[in-house]
Amino acid sequence: MELPVGSDYVHFEARVKRLMTENRPVRPEPGRHNLDPHLDRYAARTAGMTASEIRALFAVASRPEVVSLAGGMPNLAALPLDTLSAQVGELIAEDGLVALQYGSAHGVPALREQICEIMALEGIKAHPDDVVVTVGSQMGLDMVTRLFCDPGDVIIAEGPSYVGALGSFAAYQADVVHVAMDDHGLVPEGLRAALAETRKAGRLVKFLYTIPNFHNPGGVTLAVERRAEIVEICRENDILIVEDNPYGLLGFSGQTYPALRSIDPDNVVYLGSFSKTFASGLRVGWVLAPHAVREKLVLAAESATLCPPTLNQLIVSRYLSTHDWMGQIKTFRENYRERRDAILSALEQHMPAGCSWTKPDGGFYVWMTVPEGVDTKAMLPRAVTARVAYASGTGFYADGFGSRQLRLSYCYPTPERIREGVRRLAAVLESEMDLARTFGNASPRSISGPQNPSPDTV
Amino acid sequence: MELPVGSDYVHFEARVKRLMTENRPVRPEPGRHNLDPHLDRYAARTAGMTASEIRALFAVASRPEVVSLAGGMPNLAALPLDTLSAQVGELIAEDGLVALQYGSAHGVPALREQICEIMALEGIKAHPDDVVVTVGSQMGLDMVTRLFCDPGDVIIAEGPSYVGALGSFAAYQADVVHVAMDDHGLVPEGLRAALAETRKAGRLVKFLYTIPNFHNPGGVTLAVERRAEIVEICRENDILIVEDNPYGLLGFSGQTYPALRSIDPDNVVYLGSFSKTFASGLRVGWVLAPHAVREKLVLAAESATLCPPTLNQLIVSRYLSTHDWMGQIKTFRENYRERRDAILSALEQHMPAGCSWTKPDGGFYVWMTVPEGVDTKAMLPRAVTARVAYASGTGFYADGFGSRQLRLSYCYPTPERIREGVRRLAAVLESEMDLARTFGNASPRSISGPQNPSPDTV
Structure with a gap:
């Protein structure tokens, strides 16, 4: 696994860890002190509004050295x-x-x-x-x-x-x-x-x-x-x-x-x-x-x-x-097809055995399943530390499923960066699989349930 | 009361009447045939969504010959x-x-x-x-x-x-x-x-x-x-x-x-x-x-x-x-002050005894109370027929109050038009008061309760 060096990396890693531990549920655990004086005033539905646990991570993932395969931002570069x-x-x-x-x-x-x-x-x-x-x-x-x-x-x-x-x-x-x-x-x-x-x-x-x-x-x-x-x-x-x-x-x-x-x-x-x-x-x-x-x-x-x-x-x-808006859509499509080709060939080339993924013929996303023993949410901070981000699977289910799934968006980065991102992710996955083989699945269980949308995850 | 002449007027009056009778509550009366096949599917809150009864009237009120003192549209003419x-x-x-x-x-x-x-x-x-x-x-x-x-x-x-x-x-x-x-x-x-x-x-x-x-x-x-x-x-x-x-x-x-x-x-x-x-x-x-x-x-x-x-x-x-945005606000203020002056002096000059109104020193609105026996919602179609529109009072209450109140917006029309609108409204009010004195209050009772906002009534 390629790692960045120097003090910025240390700072970066510490930030990731801090952000992960800072995530808190909206309703405090019983007996836990809560600083929100308005807590008793909210509607019942407000208790269901939980910040995505990965939200804070995305702030880090937006750093230029991280290849983000997480967000669903359209690539507007071709707009006139x-x-x-x-x-x-x-x-x-x-x-x-x-x-x-x-x-x-x-x-x-x-x-x-x-x-x-x-x-x-x-x-x-x-x-x-x-x-x-x-x-x-x-x-x-x-x-x-x-x-x-x-x-x-x-x-x-x-x-x-x-x-x-x-x-x-x-x-x-x-x-x-x-x-x-x-x-x-x-x-x-x-x-x-x-x-x-x-x-x-x-x-x-x-x-x-x-x-x-x-x-x-x-x-x-x-x-x-x-x-x-x-x-x-x-x-x-x-x-x-x-x-x-x-x-x-x-x-x-x-x-x-x-x-x-x-x-x-x-x-x-x-x-x-x-x-x-x-x-x-x-x-x-x-x-x-x-x-x-x-x-x-x-x-x-x-x-x-x-x-x-x-x-x-x-x-x-x-x-x-x-405007020739249909022509513009054709340009967008070609742009996205080029990126889809890049991600599919990189996945084929780098992903360890036991991984599988869908093969889209349109749109922005590949959905991937990783081998038993790997928890995609638990793996995310390690991936971001290795400068690649994705959206872990549980956020896309309301019922706790998805801990072995993740979403890769190929819409935004260049094909070059996509290939580099997949290479990094494959390396992270391999260490996770090694760990799982050696120690069993020691990852903390993911918290299930729907999470809030954010422009990072559309 | 000044009346327009010719066939367009007849057509116009018929349209007002038709629009008033076309208004229906969202939930049908028991036993009444309803054409919405989705009626049983709506959430409980949807039953509370009722179209403003005056909504359709505003479509007519937006005709250029009608002075609208109903809407709260800001006057943007001074924008650079x-x-x-x-x-x-x-x-x-x-x-x-x-x-x-x-x-x-x-x-x-x-x-x-x-x-x-x-x-x-x-x-x-x-x-x-x-x-x-x-x-x-x-x-x-x-x-x-x-x-x-x-x-x-x-x-x-x-x-x-x-x-x-x-x-x-x-x-x-x-x-x-x-x-x-x-x-x-x-x-x-x-x-x-x-x-x-x-x-x-x-x-x-x-x-x-x-x-x-x-x-x-x-x-x-x-x-x-x-x-x-x-x-x-x-x-x-x-x-x-x-x-x-x-x-x-x-x-x-x-x-x-x-x-x-x-x-x-x-x-x-x-x-x-x-x-x-x-x-x-x-x-x-x-x-x-x-x-x-x-x-x-x-x-x-x-x-x-x-x-x-x-x-x-x-x-x-x-x-x-x-931009000098504070200077722009000053221009807006002067514009609205001129209109406020126009409406207050016209109200003073034309309104029959028994009417009272607030005297704003900012903003867009005058709130008016009319004499007992006049129902402002029942009067509205007659006012629109006389080519002046206002917002009747019950829409601004959740509890059925407001049938003797109305809102006049002076933000949009020119001072000239505002004066003309108030003249027309005063004439309509006087006939209503005559009717009330002669026959008692024969107006149908207003339907109470909150109504939906619309850009016409902001």
Whole structure:
């Protein structure tokens, strides 16, 4: 294992250790002194808000010498900043009194029309009235959960699932039941079984939350031939589908798949986003809802933020109408494909026997399983010390699973850095496996449960 | 009463009537056929989300021939659009990869420092770490309610109160108990009595929500000599204060008042906003929280939107550091003072005897009480038909009060238009009073309860 030398390294290692020990649960252990005078005032849901244990680590992981395979930040380097600069300047000069003023919670009408054109690429026929613009699709998730979930309601989701969704579900005190995926995505038999068991346990299921395309963090895609079946199972069981599709246009060979929404418009709430196909810092996403749901969604959005930022919506709208945005997405895709190739070949070359991983054909992520005896959360500080970061698996499950899993994001670093990161990770893994063989699994057990999303782990 | 002539008027009147009858509660009456197949799936809180009955009316009220004294849209005409256009263009060209990328849920550090300088104008000493940037202060309200309120918890608020706050409180199923204001703001004895009674009824009070300066919709300001007393009462009763201060720098003679937060930093959550001092369409607000609360606030914000838009934060930050923003606020203030003068003199000149109203020395609003027998919600369609709009009073109360009250916003129209609007309103009021004298009060009773905020009624 290659190690950095000198005092900076010592300082760095100490910082990692200190940060790991500084993490505390929000509710103190009984008898433990707590400094928060407001502790007795919080709502019940606030107890479920726990800071990701790896959050502080990410602050360290953002140092330039660390290769971060942890974050899901899109790589924006290919954006035409000069063109955008001119366009946004013009927008403010020409239309500033609109762009800088309150708008409706529903969203800018012209943008909602353009969003319908984008969704048509995946077979969706929608009316702009049924689109609600949100502050990123994270807000869409939050609003949909707000509309449908009482405390104790059950949401079915793939296992693993998007960490930000698990955070929203926890904020509304909904419980998550995971259904396994295989290389072809969510397993229909698993969904049937989970629904039956949950019902048998007397629990109320509100919806299936699913990311059909280029799954975060799973890296797999729901097979086309499973889609109608999934839709049918949800119909039969009278539950709604919440389809989250931020990566659908990022298939590496330009392939797209029919959205679940295109199969059953009345029973699917669809979430879309410009974060991965244009610019995440604008925070523009959307929800396409069945007509009857949409009205309530607008009301919920109003009480959450009054309206999404008008300027940002007009920037996206102008970009879509004046720029070759499909060409830009093609550039992004090629960029990400190059990185996917780099990570898959490096994994093949360096990873010890006993590791396995998914082979994504779109999106940002590889999901990896390590040999028995290695705990990915316990290993993380050692990996960061060896200057490579990843997202450990338990954060992507609501039920404590995932201690032998981890997510590798290949979206942001250069192919060179990705290869170096994988080399470092393989070395760390090998020492962990050595340790496990020699002493058995002496790692502390991971703390389970959903963690909060953060931009580092989207 | 001056009436428009011709077919357009007929069409217009019919539209008003149709819109009024189209308004329906979200939950159907028992036995009534409902077209929403998802009705049984919603969360309990969704039943409390009711569309403002006056929402549809506002669509009509936005026609150019109607003088709208209803909306709280800031008047942005004085903004230096050319300068802003150049600045934002530069920002994207120079720093686009940061501006268009995810940021932290906490907010951009440089902006949080600048926010501390702004709050210092009202006596607040704060550390930038304790500031959390939000998508407008509406999101701050929503997050604070999320952190603290379980269903059935009680929030004490001025009566009337901000419609958007009532919307957020209802979304979390919290109950509101109103405390009266007089010309010097919230009445301390009223607060004491409300706390005692609520406690006696066995209810748990979570916080006092208050808008001390240039109250929306009340138009009054909490007297300086009452401030320490209010803070003390909340301390004694062990409840938090949520201080909402979007208008504090808009005192017409440049006067500012010491924030409640400056008196008791550990027990006040402070909400600020750039919507009224710079640009509402950017949706940049903030929460200054006691240190222990702040960490949870960041977690809540992450699960709500991941992070506020980076671009918008950098725009505000650059504007604050390169522009004479205090001079700009002075321009806004003068603009609003001229309009306040126009409305007060027109009210004095035209309103029939028996009407009374507040005399704001800052902010956007006049709060008016009409004679017995006139119902302001029932009168609204007639007012809109006479081409003047206002916000009727019941929306600003959670308890059904307010049917003899209305809010007049003088922030947006020209002084000329304001005078014309008041003339029209006075004429409508006189016919209503005539009717009431002749036939008694034949108006239908208003439906009470909080209504959803909308950008039309902020």
